[in-house]
Amino acid sequence: MAVAAWWVMVASGGRGGRGGDGSSGDDGTNGAIGGEMTMMIKGIAVLVFIGYLFLWVITPTYVYKQKWLVKIRAHTTSTYFGPQGTTMLLYTFPVLFIAVVGCVYLHFKKKANQNRDEGEKGATNENLSMWRRPMIIKGLGIVSKIELAFFFMFIALLVWSFVTYLHVGFAKITPQSAAKKGEQVWQSKLDSAALRLGLVGNLCLAFLFFPVARGSSILSLFGLTSEASVKYHIWLGHIVMTLFSAHGFCYILYWIVTNQTSEMLKWAKTDISNVAGELSLVAGLILWATTFPKIRRKMFEVFFYTHHLYILFVVFFVFHVGISYASIMLPGFYLFLIDRFLRFLQSKGNIRLISTRVLPCETLELNFSKSQVLNYTPTSIMFINVPSISKAQWHPFTISSSSNLEPGSLSVMIKGEGSWSKKLYQMLSSPNPVDRLDVCIEGPYGPVSTNFLRHDMLVMVSGGSGITPFISIFRELVYTTETLKRKAPKILLISAFKDSTDLTMLELLLPASGVPIELSKLDVQIEAYVTREKQPMTTEKNTVSSIWLKPNPSDAPITPILGQNGWLWLGAIISCSFVLFLLSMGLLTQFYIYPIDKNTNKVFPLGSRAVLNMLLMCASIMLTCCIGFWWNKKKNAMDSKQIQNMEGATPISSPNSAFYNADRELESVPQQSLHLSTNVHFGERPDLKRMLFEQKESSVGVLVCGPKKMRHEVANICSSGLASNLHFESISFSW
Structure with a gap:
């Protein structure tokens, strides 16, 4: 909590004005500090991001699953979070750490006023410009060689993950193991392949929401914008739905050939919920069908409203796999929720x-x-x-x-x-x-x-x-x-x-x-x-012609949603909300869920655990966002009083x-x-x-x-x- 207090103190202070030359109103010390620290801070974030990607590379391997993960869980599993704590430590915390560090980096970059840097010219930039040259790829549009290289590397990661998953899974399938289940070998392999398609789809889902968080510090950290990153969201969306559709189709086929069609109506309390997965897939398919260009352009409102099915898609996905496993894709969606709620708060007022x-x-x-x-x-x-x-x-x-x-x-x-x-x-x-x-x-x-x-x-x-x-x-x-x-x-x-x-x-x-x-x-x-x-x-x-309007006194000028030090406030919201969520969920698990599991023969239902996690997560985000928004709204209101009322001014018209x-x-x-x-x-x-x-x-x-x-x-x-x-x-x- 001391860290959270420090965030709020830093974010609310230092309201320096901008000089006539576009530089910070400080005496130059902040600019020097910002110039020295930005590269170091960005370097830390990049190293953590590389480690996060490496984690995805080793996730499908036998060594990671059977050796490393077992040792990590032995040292991290507790009665406060259980296996969910390990998943959040490995997959959620690194991304949120990058987001917070990115906020600090962007704050110092803004103070250093590097947006007017003309850039370096020379051999290095010439070589880099070759990679930035545009290419037109059918289905992808205009992409640079850098984007194309990362796209192929991501496809290679998907192929590697699927092949490795299959290799590890098929190694366990023998005629004897299949006979014990009353199946043929090919049927057991179909079951294994269907599961692995879902696991690879989860990898794409983990990255799906990053490009649509408009005020994301992660996008800005790597020099991306939300409007330019929408195409990445589109690419990922098509891949996600292709893999999940194949995942669902293979399981339906498996249940039919093994005479287990009753599994389609199964909602297990302590295991994978098939019904929830089917509902999530149906919501995703309806959403997916309206995203294709001919439908999106001709019937935009249909596309717009059906796109809100992502809420049902995510909720039933969490019910399907459980909150512990869903924590793998949590960080991207968590940052999206923060961005979405801040946008909701900003959109409530009328603008002058x-x-x-x-x-x-x-x-x-x-x-x-x-x-x-x-x-x-x-x-x-x-x-x-x-x-x-x-x-x-x-x-x-x-x-x-x-x-x-x-x-x-x-x-x-x-x-x-x-x-x-x-x-x-x-x-x-x-x-x-x-x-x-x-x-x-x-x-x-x-x-x-x-x-x-x-x-x-x-x-x-x-x-x-x-x-x-x-x-x-x-x-x-x-x-x-x-x-x-x-x-x-x-x-x-x-x-x-x-x-x-x-x-x-x-x-x-x-x-x-x-x-x-x-x-x-x-x-x-x-x-x-x-x-x-x-x-x-x-x-x-x-x-x-120029038309001058008469706004109401209650109409407010456009202000930064989190004030002049918005990046620091965003970092404070991300860190404080996650800490609040961990504290509340940890206490609830320790004093409510764990005693039920320990003192009774029943296991606490996964669906109920998922509901509690989602409610506490949303409550933590809403509380911290509201505090940050209303705090800065008061400061913005003070600044707004200094803006002259322009009613009755004479326009410069051009008849x-x-x-x-x-x-x-x-x-x-x-x-x-x-x-x-x-x-x-x-x-x-x-x-x-x-x-x-x-x-x-x-x-x-x-x-x-x-x-x-x-x-x-x-x-x-x-x-x-x-x-x-x-x-x-x-x-x-x-x-």
Whole structure:
């Protein structure tokens, strides 16, 4: 408990402001300490992670099962936890330790302000860039060689585990042992193979929930983001359900050929529960059926609601195998539960929506008020819910603003492409638009740091609303040149639009908040392509208007969910909740479960033990999350009082599009500079191969966001090896 108290004390203190140069407000000591400690802390976490992976490698072996595990249990099994304690020590504790250490690492990294490191250039980075080159694999999409290597290593681990399990299991099957069970040898081997398929499936299940914990310290520790890691969740999900389906099918076949179909209705109190396993599998199959692209894209709500069957899937899985064995897959789900409950707490309040810019191409830019202590990186995302449209639907949108250039506001761009976004556009663009809107959010989520400054040039290729992440990058580079007085990479923005009205999206490159900026120091060139029109279409309807809303006084600005020292608070929640769970479960086992097992002839039912574990686990997580959230909510409320009420402010509007109507008088020097740097091409598509190969700078970062065909084309060009200076920067927004 002393450790927990230290966590809370550290997390609640040290509220230093950010200086004008984007650095910490401390005197430099923290930066020095952070710079020295980050690598050491990360090294510790990596070593523990390697040990955790090695544990999975040796788990199927005979030596581990019959010798090492027996010795470990002899020294760790107690009346407080029994065999469950050994499983949690080996499989749960290392991952939670990595998560907590990762929180400390990310805290020091944030204090050291390493997000503006330009990166090292040289042979090492050149060699690493070869491994980062994109590859297009059917069924996997765009992946780097590093991702592909780890994917094949994981498949190799699955094959190794299955083969080793079979080798150990089949060695025990003889004609004599099969005869004792009244079976043939092949039937006993089918039973053994079915069991091993489930064991290998459990390995995948142990990693399944890591990629979907949006605020995970483990993902950030290894430089991953939740939106980019969703594909790993998809891969693992397909593998998990394939293995579990084979596991269930083989057992059903085994029961049929051995005349044991009654086993399908067995719910043993002290052994494996077959009924619970079947219910878990059915929930998983229904969930799995709706995840395939054709169903997910055409019937998103069906996919969204059926995906909540993961709750039944996990609960019945625990009933099926028992809580002791389920502790093997516990850490990933445990971290997911913490993240999910924190998101639930954050989503309960209404956010102050200041204004919106309405574009003629059925596009909105929503501008929210935010606390100045909330910092996020370019390409971050945020989930938005509008209860008046749907209380259940949450949609992810890329943030288009820069937390450095616009410290008091946060913006997202929403293109009216689905029923939800079209309803929102109609509400705000009608002749009598609403004067306020209840909005709930989750996030923002994004990379801990970006390394765009390490390139000499950035080529950003977008299609339609895919320009959104590049707006945030553009505004961040404006801040780099105007405020930090640092040299930014040259920018080439290649944007393809269907109609000329979509050109108004380019106006969002400049913020609506009236931030005094100049573009004279930024070397930018914009090549805009309108593919469906041969010439510009002039009409009075192509105007951009700004609407200022009247939020309620109770609406709050967007604040960091766990305060400025959020990573330390997250580490405190993880460690304190797990300690609280261990204490409560240990005491319950010692003084309630163990006396029943010891003093009676009955064994305490595994199902009841599982229920108690799940209830205490959820209670521990909810209690610690609520304490951390409400503590920081009070501090956030104090900060919110300092944010000026922007009601009644005069918007900086652009009644006509500077990019659509080139003959109109431009409103400002930045708009004029941006307009002069823009070339509009009608009736053609960009020749991406030629345009990329024309760039002769020594290091060219290439980013793409848009339709699948465009992403694959750019990835193919960068991976061709014909231009060694092209470095594909992977970003993902395919939820």
